[in-house]
Amino acid sequence: MKVTVDMTMCQDHGQCAIAAPEVFRINDEGHLEYDAEPGDDMLEYVEEAADVCPVQAILIADS
Amino acid sequence: MTTTPHVVVVGGSLGALRAAEQLRAGGHAGPITVLGAEAHLPYNRPPLSKDVLAAGEPLAPAALADRLAFRRRASTADVDFRLGDPVVASDLRAGVVWTGSGSATSYDGLVVATGLRPRHLDVSGPALGRHVLRTVEDSHGLRADLERGPGLRVVVVGAGFIGCESAATLRKLGHEVTVVEPVGSPMERVIGAAVSAAVQGHLEAAGIRFVLGTGITGYLGEERVEGVVLGTGRVLPADVVVEAVGSLCNTEWLAGNGLDLSDGVLTDNRMRVVGAERVVAVGDVARFPNPLFDDVPRRVEHWSVPTDTARCAAATLLGDLAGMPPDDEFAPVPSFWSDQLDLRLQSFGSPALADEVVVEEGDLEHLLDGLLVTYHRQGRHVGTLAVNLSAARQRGLREQFSRPVPVA
Structure with missing residues (x-):
């Protein structure tokens, strides 16, 4: 699976890091870092992360 | 019961979309029909009081709805969205709902997702220049009005979250903003007096004025609003007014079915509508008890609620339809955010x-x-x-x- 976060939209709410901490994390500066190619076993969590993103900045595509 | 039950979702916003997704995720392969009052596919509302007012080229409502539309999961590709025709009546014993255009739809399972609409002040006066903020049309109308010039005098009525966020956005755009709130201080009911006072001080330092302890009793102006009259008799000149005075629940279409509609629609802890069979509710129209706190049913108007409640409600409906009602406790952690300056x-x-x-x-x-x-x-x-x-x-x-x- 391929994950893309539109960083022009991202406002560092951090909801994705709660839903899928293996894929998304907030660094010490308070900004988002993420794994752009997580394993397909992460799909359910990444879907949830995309759902709860307040600015809907997360896109998921089959790799 | 048919072997592939037909689930009808009434409402066309976030809760409706999440309900359809969760029905599919829960294994429901039968037809899903979504009956929405708005003419647009479900879109994200929070930007309407923020970026949409401030950034980029103004977009017409349809284009704006398109830009803010929620990503749809592939699993919902065959969901039948029938939009722009609100459901106006229902017979839950017969399992039928009717839309304003007169078409009847039968269901095996029903999801109530009709949400809220903004309350308007019951004060007579010109309609031009008065705004609420809920839909893309509302946001587009306010933005168009703000194009009339820089440094407009804006009165925001209501110092809840929508009112304060709107005030902050409008101030950032360079307008002269006054917030009028008859009861308490900004967001006080939610965040408490001390934090409320601190946030008010911060917003005041940025030039937002607050008039607390009095409401609006009249509007001045012939063609369009030129000012507001406060309960104290004082007049505030105004080019634009934003009414952010709370919401009304869209439950009229459920009348006559013997339900408790005193504040939204009453459900049990699994989001089943009390007094009906095969009917669940989602989102901010649902009044449900959350055992994290107590057993008092409450409506929760947070952005996270449609997603949380849809997950539970879909599982409940599918379990009930299959004769295997789920009974694990639903205890979502409410959360919200608010950006103000x-x-x-x-x-x-x-x-x-x-x-x-x-x-x-x-x-x-x-x-x-x-x-x-x-x-x-x-x-x-x-x-x-x-x-x-x-x-x-x-x-x-x-x-x-x-x-x-x-x-x-």
Whole structure:
């Protein structure tokens, strides 16, 4: 699976890091870092992360 | 019961979309019909009081709805969205709903997702220049009015979250903004008096004026609004007015079915509508008890609620339709955020229930440096508010409210 976060939209709410901490994390500066190619076993969590993103900045595509 | 039950979702916003997704995720392969009052596919509303008013080229409502549309999962590709025709009546014993255009739709299972509409002030006067904020049409209309010039005099009625966010956005655009609130101080009912006063001070320092303790009793102007008359008799000149005075529940179409519609629609803890069969409710129209706090059913108007409740409601409906009703407890952690100028408020739990407020980190005079406040009811921690704390802290703050998963 391929994950893309539109960083022009991202406002560092951090909801994705709660839903899928293996894929998304907030660094010490308070900004988002993420794994752009997580394993397909992460799909359910990444879907949830995309759902709860307040600015809907997360896109998921089959790799 | 047919072998592939037909599920009808009434409502066309976030809760409706999430319900359809969760029905598919739960294994429902039968038809799903979504009956929405708005002419647009479900779209994200929070930007309507923020970026949409401020950034880029103004877009017509349809284009705006398109830009803010929620991503749709592939599993919902065959969901039948029938839009722009509100459901106006229902017979839950017969399992039928009717739309305004007169078409009847039968269902095996029903999801109530009709949400809220903004309340308008019951004050006569010209309609031009008066706005509410809920839909893309509302946001487009306000933005068009703001194009009339820089430095407009704007009165925002209501100092709840929508009112304060709107005021902040309009101030940032360079308008002269006054917020009028008859009851209490900004967002006080939710965040408490001390934090409310601190946020008010911060917004005032940025040039937003507050008039508290009096409401609007009249509008001045012939063709369009030129001013508002306060309860005190004072007149505030106004080019534009935003009414942010709360919401009404879209439940009229459920009347006559013997339901408790006194505040939204009453459900049990699994989101089943009380007094009906094969009917669940989602989103901010649903009044449900949350055992994280107590057994009092409440409506919750947070952005996270449609997603949380849809997950539970879909599982409940599918279980009930299959004769295997689920009974595990539904205890979502409520959370919301609010961006106002250079402040970001992030809440977990239910601060509004508190009788005691404790500042844990930072101080109320310096909100930009970060503030952590906890809320307690009868000695029990019921809510947390973070102001300008790193998002890295959120996971920990939220987990304070999660219950340990019971061992099976």
